[in-house]
Amino acid sequence: xxxxxxxxxxxxxxxxxxxIQALKDVNLKIEDGQFIGIIGHTGSGKSTLIQHLNGLMxxxxxxxxxxxxxxxxxxxxxxxxxNRVGLVFQYPEHQLFETTIFDDVxxxxxxxxxxxxxxxxxxxxxxxxxxxxxxxxxxxxFDLSGGQKRRVAIAGVLAMKPEVLILDEPTAGLDPAxxxxxxxxxxxxxxxxxxxxxxxxHSMEDVAKYVQRIVVMNRGSVMYDGTPKEVFRHYKxxxxxxxxxxxxxxxxxxxxAYGLKVDTDATTIxxxxxxxxxxxxxxxxQKNDFHR
Amino acid sequence: xxxDITLGQYYPADSVIHKLDPRVKxxxxxxxxxxxxxxxxxxxxxVISLFLFAVIRISKVPFKFMVKGLKAIMILMLIxxxxxxxLTPGEPVVSFWIFKITAEGAKNAVLMVIRLVYLILGTSIxxxxxxxxxxxxGLEKALMPLSKIGVPVHAxxxxxxxxxxxxxxxxxxxxxIMKAQMARGADFESGNLVQKVKNMIPLLVPLFVSAFxxxxxxxxxxxxxxxNGGEGRTKMKPLHYENRDRAAYLIIVGYLVVxxxxxxxxxxxx
Ligand SMILES: Nc1ncnc2c1ncn2[C@@H]1O[C@H](COP(=O)(O)OP(=O)(O)OP(=O)(O)O)[C@@H](O)[C@H]1O
Ligand SMILES: [Mg+2]
Numbered sequence: 135x136x137x138x139x140x141x142x143x144x145x146x147x148x149x150x151x152x153x154i155q156a157l158k159d160v161n162l163k164i165e166d167g168q169f170i171g172i173i174g175h176t177g178s179g180k181s182t183l184i185q186h187l188n189g190l191m192x193x194x195x196x197x198x199x200x201x202x203x204x205x206x207x208x209x210x211x212x213x214x215x216x217n218r219v220g221l222v223f224q225y226p227e228h229q230l231f232e233t234t235i236f237d238d239v240x241x242x243x244x245x246x247x248x249x250x251x252x253x254x255x256x257x258x259x260x261x262x263x264x265x266x267x268x269x270x271x272x273x274x275x276f277d278l279s280g281g282q283k284r285r286v287a288i289a290g291v292l293a294m295k296p297e298v299l300i301l302d303e304p305t306a307g308l309d310p311a312x313x314x315x316x317x318x319x320x321x322x323x324x325x326x327x328x329x330x331x332x333x334x335x336h337s338m339e340d341v342a343k344y345v346q347r348i349v350v351m352n353r354g355s356v357m358y359d360g361t362p363k364e365v366f367r368h369y370k371x372x373x374x375x376x377x378x379x380x381x382x383x384x385x386x387x388x389x390x391a392y393g394l395k396v397d398t399d400a401t402t403i404x405x406x407x408x409x410x411x412x413x414x415x416x417x418x419x420q421k422n423d424f425h426r
Numbered sequence: 427x428x429x430d431i432t433l434g435q436y437y438p439a440d441s442v443i444h445k446l447d448p449r450v451k452x453x454x455x456x457x458x459x460x461x462x463x464x465x466x467x468x469x470x471x472x473v474i475s476l477f478l479f480a481v482i483r484i485s486k487v488p489f490k491f492m493v494k495g496l497k498a499i500m501i502l503m504l505i506x507x508x509x510x511x512x513l514t515p516g517e518p519v520v521s522f523w524i525f526k527i528t529a530e531g532a533k534n535a536v537l538m539v540i541r542l543v544y545l546i547l548g549t550s551i552x553x554x555x556x557x558x559x560x561x562x563x564g565l566e567k568a569l570m571p572l573s574k575i576g577v578p579v580h581a582x583x584x585x586x587x588x589x590x591x592x593x594x595x596x597x598x599x600x601x602x603i604m605k606a607q608m609a610r611g612a613d614f615e616s617g618n619l620v621q622k623v624k625n626m627i628p629l630l631v632p633l634f635v636s637a638f639x640x641x642x643x644x645x646x647x648x649x650x651x652x653x654n655g656g657e658g659r660t661k662m663k664p665l666h667y668e669n670r671d672r673a674a675y676l677i678i679v680g681y682l683v684v685x686x687x688x689x690x691x692x693x694x695x696x
Binding site for chain 1: 612627
């Protein structure tokens with residue numbers, strides 16, 4: 135049970151002067167229940183990639199399998215796929231259209247064929263989950279602030295209860311508190327409901343803090359694919375393609391260069407703290423010894 | 427999907443035609459259209475074909491690009507041809523049931539199709555080799571004398587260039603919103619007409635909202651840069667004629683004269 139991409143290529147405007155190969159032989163296997171981060175420089179094909187996962191874009195060549203079924207088969211139900219793979223676009227607040235916030239969130243569940251009551255229940259739950267104050271439910275979505283609109287749009291996808299939740303830079307343009315709230319929400323969904331989450335992000339700190347696996351895109355191909363520790367070990371190569379590692383990785387590497395016996399694999403502040411304490415005081419806070 | 431529409435799309439290439447002054451191209455296109463509608467005889471048709479294909483070659487735009495524009499008017503061409511074929515009065519050559527085909531009808535049908543094809547090919551050379559900005563620049567300069575009699579030429583040109591600039595943006599926006607709503611299970615294809623129109627609401631509302639927001643932003647940005655109309659405004663790249671432009675004027679006028687001479691002296695077999 136998973137999503138498998140087999141040699142997926144995507145070419146925009148083929149056969150014209152504006153031809154661009156946005157995806158090059160992408161092979162990926164997305165297991166159920168994983169929390170995956172996708173990073174890559176601007177224009178590396180992240181948005182293009184995730185739009186293939188729910189069949190909104192068709193690969194120029196290659197195959198995609200959802201739970202073992204080829205999604206480009208004639209009799210494959212793409213609408214069913216979109217019900218099960220929820221996609222929150224970059225700047226999703228631009229898709230709001232209903233007269234009230236509540237109705238807008240109901241749009242997805244209603245399209246799934248749920249009754250008015252069921253859709254309403256889903257909408258309530260989703261709106262509560264994203265932390266919208268109840269007194270706003272029956273206001274026009276156009277009167278909200280940008281961050282609030284973003285939450286409504288995310289609720290609109292959450293209300294569909296997807297098995298796989300894909301978010302394209304959900305925190306772009308939010309303040310630090312709003313950013314943490316949204317990411318914590320997503321992490322909670324992952325933990326409590328066991329859904330698969332794919333998070334596209336430009337923030338190395340966020341990715342290091344939340345995800346289990348990182349896919350690095352570079353000019354349309356997968357450059358690295360592994361745990362945050364494995365991927366950020368290549369911080370020099372990442373820099374060469376316009377990315378970076380989390381700040382603590384740099385700190386740890388510099389401290390190491392000064393002769394302190396710290397763990398350069400630390401990618402989050404918590405890990406760095408543990409490793410630093412151990413190196414400075416000799417107390418082995420994580421029992422196992424990382425160093426020779 | 428929506429992006430593949432060629433709507434006066436510019437094809438970047440390094441050719442003499444690309445470098446010509448837009449005013450020359452506008453003028454040439456006008457004369458070319460005139461020639462299409464007043465030519466007579468196979469000799470003139472040959473001259474026109476030769477001229478058209480020579481210009482296409484020089485422009486370095488791949489031929490298949492030009493043909494793309496033709497697909498859009500396929501239906502129109504078919505209808506025109508059929509109407510001409512069956513509805514031209516005269517001596518019937520072939521007739522069955524209520525249909526009859528006359529010699530004039532057949533001739534008109536063929537001529538009409540040739541005219542339409544050549545018209546699209548010729549005008550697409552202009553749009554493919556001239557950026558919308560150059561085009562409006564050319565129009566503005568060419569029509570400037572009209573501002574003496576109170577026509578707001580600059581404002582019109584500005585509106586045109588903004589409208590042209592916004593077409594691809596709105597197409598892209600439509601594409602994006604459509605996909606976002608499809609991800610929420612929206613369906614833009616099935617259903618009867620009433621349902622289809624209803625299904626468009628989730629697309630149209632965000633599209634209008636975004637269009638107004640963009641218009642607002644643009645107005646603000648123009649204001650912030652002290653835009654206040656055409657009065658005393660100078661250009662970053664003012665248009666001026668080069669030798670090649672003068673040569674082009676001569677060639678296009680010469681071309682029209684030849685076509686007219688053919689019409690006068692070799693008007694067969696039409
Ligand atoms: N609709 C489109 N038509 C043509 N080219 C496109 C289109 N969308 C994206 N591209 C091109 O495809 C490439 C990949 O774009 P994509 O949007 O997937 O990048 P991205 O990694 O999401 O970037 P960002 O971080 O800026 O969101 C880019 O070179 C872009 O110019
Ligand atoms: Mg993107």
